[in-house]
Amino acid sequence: MKYILVTGGVISGIGKGIIASSIGTILKSCGLRVTAIKIDPYINIDAGTFSPYEHGEVFVLNDGGEVDLDLGNYERFLDINLYKDNNITTGKIYQHVINKERHGDYLGKTVQVVPHITDAVQEWVMNQAKVPVDDDKKEPQICVIELGGTIGDIEGMPFVEAFRQFQFKAKRENFCNIHVSLVPQPNATGEQKTKPTQNSVRALRGLGLSPDLIVCRSAKPIEMAVKEKISMFCHVEPEQVIFIHDVSSTYRVPILLEEQGIIKYFKQRLNLPIDDQPSDLLMKWKKMACRYERLLKVCSIALVGKYTKLSDCYASVFKALEHSALAINYKLDLMYIDSTELERSTEAENSVKYHQAWHKLCKADGILVPGGFGIRGTEGKLQAISWARTKKKPFLGVCLGMQLAVVEFARNCLNWEDANSTEFDSDTKNPVVIDMPEHNPGDMGGTMRLGKRRTVFKTENSVLKKLYGDEMFVEERHRHRYEVNPELTHCFEEKGLKFVGHDTEGNRMEIIELENHPYFVGVQFHPEFSSRPMKPSPPYLGLLLAATGTLNAYLQRGCKLSP
Numbered sequence: 402m403k404y405i406l407v408t409g410g411v412i413s414g415i416g417k418g419i420i421a422s423s424i425g426t427i428l429k430s431c432g433l434r435v436t437a438i439k440i441d442p443y444i445n446i447d448a449g450t451f452s453p454y455e456h457g458e459v460f461v462l463n464d465g466g467e468v469d470l471d472l473g474n475y476e477r478f479l480d481i482n483l484y485k486d487n488n489i490t491t492g493k494i495y496q497h498v499i500n501k502e503r504h505g506d507y508l509g510k511t512v513q514v515v516p517h518i519t520d521a522v523q524e525w526v527m528n529q530a531k532v533p534v535d536d537d538k539k540e541p542q543i544c545v546i547e548l549g550g551t552i553g554d555i556e557g558m559p560f561v562e563a564f565r566q567f568q569f570k571a572k573r574e575n576f577c578n579i580h581v582s583l584v585p586q587p588n589a590t591g592e593q594k595t596k597p598t599q600n601s602v603r604a605l606r607g608l609g610l611s612p613d614l615i616v617c618r619s620a621k622p623i624e625m626a627v628k629e630k631i632s633m634f635c636h637v638e639p640e641q642v643i644f645i646h647d648v649s650s651t652y653r654v655p656i657l658l659e660e661q662g663i664i665k666y667f668k669q670r671l672n673l674p675i676d677d678q679p680s681d682l683l684m685k686w687k688k689m690a691c692r693y694e695r696l697l698k699v700c701s702i703a704l705v706g707k708y709t710k711l712s713d714c715y716a717s718v719f720k721a722l723e724h725s726a727l728a729i730n731y732k733l734d735l736m737y738i739d740s741t742e743l744e745r746s747t748e749a750e751n752s753v754k755y756h757q758a759w760h761k762l763c764k765a766d767g768i769l770v771p772g773g774f775g776i777r778g779t780e781g782k783l784q785a786i787s788w789a790r791t792k793k794k795p796f797l798g799v800c801l802g803m804q805l806a807v808v809e810f811a812r813n814c815l816n817w818e819d820a821n822s823t824e825f826d827s828d829t830k831n832p833v834v835i836d837m838p839e840h841n842p843g844d845m846g847g848t849m850r851l852g853k854r855r856t857v858f859k860t861e862n863s864v865l866k867k868l869y870g871d872e873m874f875v876e877e878r879h880r881h882r883y884e885v886n887p888e889l890t891h892c893f894e895e896k897g898l899k900f901v902g903h904d905t906e907g908n909r910m911e912i913i914e915l916e917n918h919p920y921f922v923g924v925q926f927h928p929e930f931s932s933r934p935m936k937p938s939p940p941y942l943g944l945l946l947a948a949t950g951t952l953n954a955y956l957q958r959g960c961k962l963s964p
Contacts, residue, residue: 402542403543404526406576410597410605432675438547439475440548457711458470462484465852484534526567530544548560578612582597582601584597593627618645628644701765703765705740707739722769736765769796783812796922797920800881807923821833821834823835851879877924879927885900912924
């Protein structure tokens, strides 16, 4: 097993996740089996209880793990399926060690950060690195490990110490460290500064790790003189300094790394049994990146949510839309609309914001209401859904988006004026969305219906069934506490809102479709988590096809994309 540790310096959010994913992609293109581990130094057991404004979206895995969004990057880039234990947190490690101590496994010893916590980290990494993540179920050959945060953070120290020890346990030819740093360019001088990188590498060396590659992030391409300066002051060869500037799409990053000789370096440094040249997989990435940059036709989608100030809050939704747009040769124009700004209360408080939000919504080619929790902004989402339904605008509702589509239909088509979800009004006379029997209202973490579940199609006459290739069932990832009330579904069906997909028992409503509408679809699951750059998610692809007016032609071709 070969281990590649990716650390970061100067600032967090520098792009370690994309760099780690890109390195994995390059090595996979050379015919190697690659897995990935993300270490988050926070004390939370998992990411499930975070506000999206803290760390971006919560990504859900097949096994129900609620994890950091970087695991989404790994899955999309490497086309693998990871597990919850591929995300290590301080909370998980300490819980594991404390449980062992309570069990008496340490035989009365004083339990300390060194060696017990550091040993637990090493043991976890070695065990998880062996778990197959590809469809062929073979053991991986390379494990890419991303250490979250920045070097010098107090909460990350036990992990750095663990890897300082681990480099000797694994042996030099099986372990290498890539350090990602920032090369800022102040507007005042326009000069690219190397001092932050020098200080960051010095701090890393002071903790016992020496970088084998220094990946320098910058806004603009870095000059050769800067590369030579970093090489000299950071005690590495010039070819060990890699530049990654801001690019138009993340698909370009593996190509930039490959152009700077990273395959040749890894082959020598880790003694890998590979050729110097990448295979067809990286050629496909090159073609995809070039195609992305040449797109001319634009499709605009309005994303109506409540976490619109930070794009990472809907990272997988954005990627799923982007994959679908690229598949049909359109450039995506994603317009984020804060759902509270569509509400009547905003018109009274700030009419400019209200009218700007409605202007965006009205000019969009399609409307998407993603998942979420809590009552704030729900009235605005209901207004957007009503607009999509009455104006025949293509619409996709995901999780809460589907539940609100049912609420909107009940209020405006069935005339149940107080129809609501028990999440927002526990005393409603028409509870069209109810909490699930197994929902535990006490604990918040890990108490939802999580992970990959089967959805069975109940009718042949379904747009989504055709988009999924006429499969009898689909398996998608879920994350919800509430569900459509199965006792009331017949009322909706009579008026044209069809529940075309159920769970295996037939009790849970999974997919809705509205009759006599170009594309009005709601799904209880989260199809965005399974979307891949070369395999777009069918519900999102359907939205883009309907928004560009090409859905019927696509279905008539037998769900084949035009060349």
